[in-house]
Amino acid sequence: MNYQTIKPHCDLASIVKFYWTLEVPFDPKNQKQKIIPDGCIEMTFNFGDKIKRYTSETDFTLQPDAMVMGQRTKSFDILPLGNVDTFAICFYPIGFANFVKQPLENLVDKETPISELFEQEEASELEQQMIEATNSQQRIAIIETFLLKKLNEKNTISQIVKSTVDVFLETNGTVPINAILKHDISKRRQLERHFRKQIGISPKQLGKAIRLQATLNLLLNKKSETLTAIAYESEYFDQNHFIKDFKDLIGLTPKEFLNNEHMTLSALFYK
Numbered sequence: 189m190n191y192q193t194i195k196p197h198c199d200l201a202s203i204v205k206f207y208w209t210l211e212v213p214f215d216p217k218n219q220k221q222k223i224i225p226d227g228c229i230e231m232t233f234n235f236g237d238k239i240k241r242y243t244s245e246t247d248f249t250l251q252p253d254a255m256v257m258g259q260r261t262k263s264f265d266i267l268p269l270g271n272v273d274t275f276a277i278c279f280y281p282i283g284f285a286n287f288v289k290q291p292l293e294n295l296v297d298k299e300t301p302i303s304e305l306f307e308q309e310e311a312s313e314l315e316q317q318m319i320e321a322t323n324s325q326q327r328i329a330i331i332e333t334f335l336l337k338k339l340n341e342k343n344t345i346s347q348i349v350k351s352t353v354d355v356f357l358e359t360n361g362t363v364p365i366n367a368i369l370k371h372d373i374s375k376r377r378q379l380e381r382h383f384r385k386q387i388g389i390s391p392k393q394l395g396k397a398i399r400l401q402a403t404l405n406l407l408l409n410k411k412s413e414t415l416t417a418i419a420y421e422s423e424y425f426d427q428n429h430f431i432k433d434f435k436d437l438i439g440l441t442p443k444e445f446l447n448n449e450h451m452t453l454s455a456l457f458y459k
Contacts, residue, residue, distance in 0.1 A: 189211070192324070193206045199339075202280070203280060203282075203283035203335075203339075204277055205278045206278050207277055207278070209276075209324050211271075211272060213271055214272075220242065220267045222439070223264055224404075225261060225262065225400065226260070226397060226400075227356075227401065228259075228281060229284040229292070230256070230257045230277065231279070232274055232276040232277075233254050233274065233276070233315070233318045234252075234273070235275070235318075236271040237271050238250045239251045239268050240266060240267045240268075240269065241266050242266070242267070251266070252299060252301040252302075254302045254311070254315040255302060256284070256300050256302060258297065258299075259292065259393075259394075261296060261389060275327050281394055282349065282386065285345055286338075286345065288305050288306075291384065292387060293385065294388075296389060310334075314334055346382040348379050348382060349387065352365075352383075355368050356395050356398050360401075361396065361397070361402070362395075362423040365395070379391055396433055396436075396437065397437065399422060400434065403422045406418050406422065415427055
């Protein structure tokens with residue numbers, strides 16, 4: 189399994205968190221892998237074999253080869269049908285709204301082909317260029333040319349959304365919405381409306397996803413010895429609150445998550 193991350197061009201650094209590549213040779217013993225919410229939207233290109241995306245314990249769809257994975261409010265399982273060869277762009281929560289005009293709440297909890305988000309001709313050209321590229325450096329050059337061009341058609345990002353996301357990222361999602369808004373209830377409805385359009389999910393859901401990422405980092409890298417210590421460091425009210433949020437988003441308790449064979453891929457992103 190070969191997983192790598194690459195920093196974006198400085199002109200995209202406030203929008204693109206990083207690029208990542210993953211190569212995994214086929215193994216008939218492969219198990220389903222759980223994908224968990226992380227507060228980010230990703231554009232992915234699959235150059236390997238098809239990948240199943242399970243919609244229930246037994247039912248599945250095949251993921252598009254060139255797609256955008258919207259915000260996730262719950263975890264789901266995938267299973268490659270052969271070799272994995274993937275290139276992806278991981279956008280900050282506020283990042284992808286700069287490139288499309290449609291409300292991002294339409295993309296939540298699903299994978300949307302890029303042909304449905306961009307003009308058909310430009311989407312087809314982009315996918316073909318990515319397929320024909322022979323290495324990650326070429327693919328990065330292609331995608332950055334595409335993104336910088338789209339950025340010139342820039343959509344306006346609401347300041348209230350941007351400032352809220354900035355606070356979440358700075359504090360690992362631990363600050364309550366009312367505190368960010370300084371208890372100005374009149375702004376709450378406005379924030380919710382803009383969040384649905386430009387992020388895809390509510391402020392509360394994004395805060396929970398960002399906090400979960402920081403918690404997983406502590407859990408998987410054993411930076412805290414007990415669940416109580418992790419709950420305290422992540423500023424949960426208590427251990428029960430921590431376990432409830434964890435299970436709501438991942439579907440497992442923290443103890444069930446550790447050393448679970450279905451979590452190998454998710455755990456890889458924190459090592």
